[in-house]
Amino acid sequence: MLVENFLEQSAEKFPEKEALVCDFSRLTFAKIESFANSLAQGLIAEGVKRQERVVVFLEPSVEAIVSIFAILKAGAIFVVLNPQIKSEKAVYILNDCEAKLLITDSNHLLEINDRLKDCKSLGSIVVVDFESSPWGGDRSNTKKIISYNELIKSFPPVRPSKCSIDIDLASLIYTSGTTGFPKGVMLTHLNIISAANSITQYLENTSADIILNLLPLSFDYGLYQVLMAFKFSGKIIQEKNFLYPYRIIELLLKEKVTGFPIVPTIAAILLRMKNLEKYDFPHLRYITSTAQVLPPNHIIHLQRIFPKAKIYSMYGLTECKRVSYLPPEELQRRPSSVGKPMPNTEVYLVDPAGRKIEEPHKIGELVVRGANVMKGYWNLPEETDAVLKPGPIPGEKVLYTGDLFEMDEEGFLYFVGRKDDLIKVGGERVSPKEVENVLHSIGGVSEAAVIGVEDEILGQAIKAFVVFQEGYKLNKEEIIKYCSRHMEIFMVPKYVEIVKELPKSLHGKVKKRELR
């Protein structure tokens, strides 16, 4: 089994069933399969070979989803970039994964155009809006620019012969690391299929399910919504964002949505609406939430508004996709728990010396065993060894999550905190170091420290402390503006405090605890 089989099997079983609704397009499985086959043929003709990396830098869209499956069909590895990232990071990732080809649109191409000459491995760029692009193609760079539509038109919708096996890599998902540089999580076909099997099993998905996806495809939680819907031959309603709450309500009602994956931030936004109680959502079967524990008052509120929906509180990390879920019937009794391991996954807690903790209510680092655990970080053997360590079977590797948990007598898990200082903003992992690096690049900044502070909507928000050298000074707005040009919007500090000095330990390390 390979990940592209999700689409292929659905296209065989339910060719005329509606599979994807996005913007004003409604596509059947047969149509998506046909586009993906043609594009895969085109990619192969462009020289993309087995296990080479192809990067998708697009808003969540029909083209992005077709591209993911086309890349897999070509035997290559897909890398989806967050559509918000700025040129430095995009170029960093293109180079880090040694991308052979990029699929993007004119807006995103403009963002990185000046720096494309630094992307040595990159040969061709496929542009989805090539024909209508206002940019018209800056031919000054050395890359070959190809029209996406032209590629699809030029090649027959014939499935390329299979060259992958299931221990080949299917995707690299880039995630923030403590070092300040994003790391590519290596996932094989088998990793993705194992996780998808377990999740669709406990959510009891069927081909009658209709999923509303407000999350980006660069985020594993968003990506898996599409992959899993194609696996169980359901329908996916893909949105670009969740800016206007009523639009979400409209879609839930109009599209008769049965499954609604959220992060606590989406719940916080919906729950700010005035009269949600007056709507009836007879079709909504379940709501899933991950990335952060749902605050208890959100749970009560969600249950009142969506009385027929089961609420699944879950926990996971990109390195293994999902770890645990709380059976909905347990939610009243243990609202702060993220439950027990999902099917086919095993967990245990270890103390700082790496010894397994047997007694309940003792805090330890969560260790995960399962076929869903990643192969490691792309080209980062040391970072990989720090999290993938020997397990119970000789030669086996298990995942040390870096997350501290407590387990009760019945084996239910409770999140306690991180071992490192990664911050979670609206469900996205933010490395303080990455934000500090950008702050340091501002002229005259001598020191910077970034912490997470509590935020009603985002869970945590970024707060930056900045020290200027004598004679330099920017105001808060200028600092925020600089940051927003060099990082994704969720990483931009919400609060900036300009200080004379930072509290430090005897060894000169910033004492972040005192900044809180």
Added chain:
Amino acid sequence: MNKLSQEEIIKIVKEYITENFLPSSGLDSFENEDSFMEKGIIDSTGVLELLEFIEERFNIRVEDEEVIPDNLDSLKKLSLFIKKKLDYAG
């Protein structure tokens, strides 16, 4: 309040957006027709703050059903929406 012209409404809202959201969007300026969504001027938490601001500043109540791109997703649309609410109230 309901004597405000559309131009005056634009001025008030523009000042608020420029002060509160523009720095984090990375833009220097924006046009009346620019989509907040497409230009990345406002994010999802920003929409809530913007709603609170216009409800308080113009003393209007924005219903759930009105929180849609057609009413809010540019300075022009937003000012027309506010003007309509004010005229109706008046």
